[in-house]
Amino acid sequence: RPSLTILSPLALHPALSGGAAHIQRTALQLARYYEVSIYTITPEPAGAAWGPLSERCRELRAFRRGPVAGSWLDPPAARMERSAELERHLRSAWRRDPPDIVQIEFTTLAHYAPLARAAGALAVCTAHNLAFLAQLRRARRERSPLLRARRMLGALSMWRYELRTLRACDLVITLSEGDASALRRWAPGLPVACVPPGIELDPVARNPVDGLVLFVGGYLHPPNVEGAIWLAREVWPLVRAARPGALLVLAGRDPPPQVRALAGHDIEVPGTLPDLAPLYERASVAAAAVFWGGGVRIKILDALAAGIPVVSTAAAADGLPLVHGESALLAETPEEFARALVLLLNDGRLRARIGAAGRAIVARSHAAERSGRLLAGLYEGARAGLTRR
Structure with missing residues (x-):
């Protein structure tokens, strides 16, 4: 079978983030289609699982x-996603046995595309989101002119980096059609295709706790920190007044001090958990309170796949x-979000109906096998194009 190497800036097990x-x-x-090798960049390689x-x-x-290079x-994010050890290994290993395909995860690793192409591989970048668009959205939300200018400069730096490095790829995969349209523009x-993220539709194991609202987000990602704080400070007091006894769980990896400080008698911050399945099993409602970013929220798909009704910002x-x-x-708004949460918490039939409709969306558009089949088809078509060059 053809060989495929995945380059990732994230440790993959346990999967502590949507990415x-x-x-x-x-x-x-x-x-199922390729001989897969995976190389990750991590602070502690010896502890990789x-x-x-x-x-x-x-x-x-x-x-x-x-070291940073x-x-x-x-942008700093790209300069930090470097590994001298990895680059030495790739140059040596690919000289002896080059892969057929190199799949680069996140645009911050796209600077490895020329190395893959030099080895004769098809260089693919999975753009989980376009960081320059996310930074633009963040800048527009800033009230301080100084901070807005700083964010705009960061967006400009990322725009320059992403367009330069992605042009060195043979194919770019986006997770949302909006990001694909932006790249085409x-x-x-640049060859761009949108492949929606795939989710396994396991049998639903639901034992919801009355009044439990679940927010999940990796807190190394600033929009999740802002969303958790907004949910706890602006929305939850309104829910508390209308639905005494409700519980808000702010789950996710590496909560910073400002998120941990939100914990109280009806707000839990459990910290990094190796498995979120027990929380999805117990949640009555999922809250997706994020106001900027890009790509597709994998954690929303996880909630939908579990049959949990979701209240979400646009x-x-x-x-x-x-x-x-x-x-x-x-x-x-806080008032709209609180009303929606209370409505679902108070109406079991509505929860069941909306939860079932959300799960049906995952089955129709985000089944894991479908996504894998789409990717393999795109890769083989692109490889055929390489042989004709």
Whole structure:
């Protein structure tokens, strides 16, 4: 079978973020078509764990991050996603046995595309989101002119980096059609395809706790920190007044001090958990309170797949075919969001109906096997194009 190497800036097991979960699921699906190797960049390579990937992949290796490298004009996120150990290994290994396909996860690793192409591989970048668009959205929300200017400069730096490095790829995969359209507009001629993220539709194990509202987000991602704080400070007092006894759980990896400080008698901050399945089993409602960013929120898909009714902002639902009142409740202000949460908490039939409609969306558009099949088809078509060059 053809060989495929995945380069990831994230540890993949346990999958503590939506990005890691997506990479792991994608790798397991692609292992049906390819001999898959995965190389990750991590602060502690010796502690790397691989879980189910160990049984399905040919090679799994972790490399130490650093030192920081690249042009000073590049954004810090890209300069930090470097590994001298990894680069030495790739140059040596690919000289002896080059892969057929290199799948680069996140645009911040796209600077590895020339190395992949030099080895004769098809260079693919999975753009989980376009960071320059996310930074633009963040800048527009800033009230301080100084902070707004700083964010705009960051967006400009990321725009320059992403367009330059992505043009070195043979194919760019986006998770949302909005990001694909933006790339086609900003980089005409660049081969771009949208493949929605795939989710396993396991049998639903639901034992919801009355009044439990679940928010999940990796707190290394600033929009999740802002969303958790907004939910606890602006929305939850309104829910508390209308629905005494309700419980808000702010779950996710590495909560910073300002999120941990939100914990109280009816707000829990459990910290990093190796498995979120017990929380999804117990949640009555999922809250997706995010106001900027990009791509597709994998954690919303996880909630939908579990049959949990979701209350979401428009930004959090971007890229998903959610319809207000049918497959989710959409809200923007604290008052709207609180009303939606209370409505679902008080109406079991509505929870069941909206939860079932959300799960049906995952079955229709985000089944893991479908996503894997789409990717394999795109890769083989692109490889055929390479042989004709």
